[in-house]
Amino acid sequence: MAKRRKGRAINGVLLLDKPYEMSSNHALQAVKRIYFAQKAGHTGALDPLATGMLPICLGEGTKFSQFLLDTDKTYQVTAKLGIRTTTSDADGEVVSEKPVAVSDEQLLVALDSFRGTTKQVPSMYSALKYQGQPLYKYAREGIEVPREARDITVFSLELLRFENDEVELKIHVSKGTYIRTIVDDLGELLGCGAHVADLRRLAVGSYPIERMVTLDHVEALLAEAKEKDISPSTLLDPLLLPMESAVDGMPAVYVDDMSASFLRHGNPVQAYNAPAEGSVQVYIGEDNNDDNAEFIGVGQINDDGLVAPKRIVVI
Secondary structure, X not given: OOOOOOOEXXXXXXXXXXXXXXXXXXXXXXXXXXHOEOOEEEOOOOOOOEEEEEEEEEHHHHHHHHHHHOOOEEEEEEEEEOEEEOOOEXXXXXXXXXXXXXXXXXXXXXXXXXXXEEEEOOOOOOOOEEOOEEHHHHHHOOOOOOOOOEEEEEEEEEEEEEEOOEEEEEEXXXXXXXXXXXXXXXXXXXXXXXXXXXXXXXXXXXXXXXHOEEHHHHHHHHHHHHHHOOOHHHHHHHXXXXXXXXXXXXXXXXXXXXXXXXXXXXXXXXXXXXXXXXXXXXXXXXOOOOOOOEEEEEEEEOOOOOEEEEEEOOO
């Protein structure tokens, strides 16, 4: 007999404003506990020293977390010039200290070299794996392993402030871009070294920043519900975005109940107006004007032009 899962079968996405000095996993477990959720997962870890948007998927929403990992991100970062560290942030040991003699013009020229598509070698202090182990585990043992340079895209890079030895930037980047590496590379380009003094993630994909909530706020709502002797879900669940928000912007197709049943049993189906290729959102309903359309997951267009199940919701 299968073991019954502990917790609520609650589905959705919470846009958490991760606090400073808290690991992403700690934040995830706190949200899971507050919501008493059966399942939870985050979508791209933030370093403990970083703050900002950390989408946490609950329940069936965890099936779509990969799509958020693959989306672009926006950050605000303060770089400290003159000091290079092992981790490229304030947590690392100092590697070198050099005087800062950088002009406005030199900085602008250096920043321009990061815009567009370039190659980036991931930091040793990243979660990327080499022979089954995260790179940061090798780094903590003083072992450096080969890393392959990857294509990244900096869609926009805005200089917000340059005062003395601090440079504040707003950067919109593609998936897999390491801001710490950009700052370290900037310091080397300027000849003085640099590290991340402060980092905040402002956006993940098209998620609205105004829907981001702090852990303190969520915990306060839980305490309020207990004080009023009402179900915590009454106050907590309205904070959640629908799980299909994780695939916002993906083309949508609409199927009937019978086709939905086929998909849920692992079979491809035909869908009207399906694109020629790629992934699609799948709804039970007439079309995008159907207010009662029900999201049932993500499909993939196969070689026969049919919608094959990729990530299907089970409720």
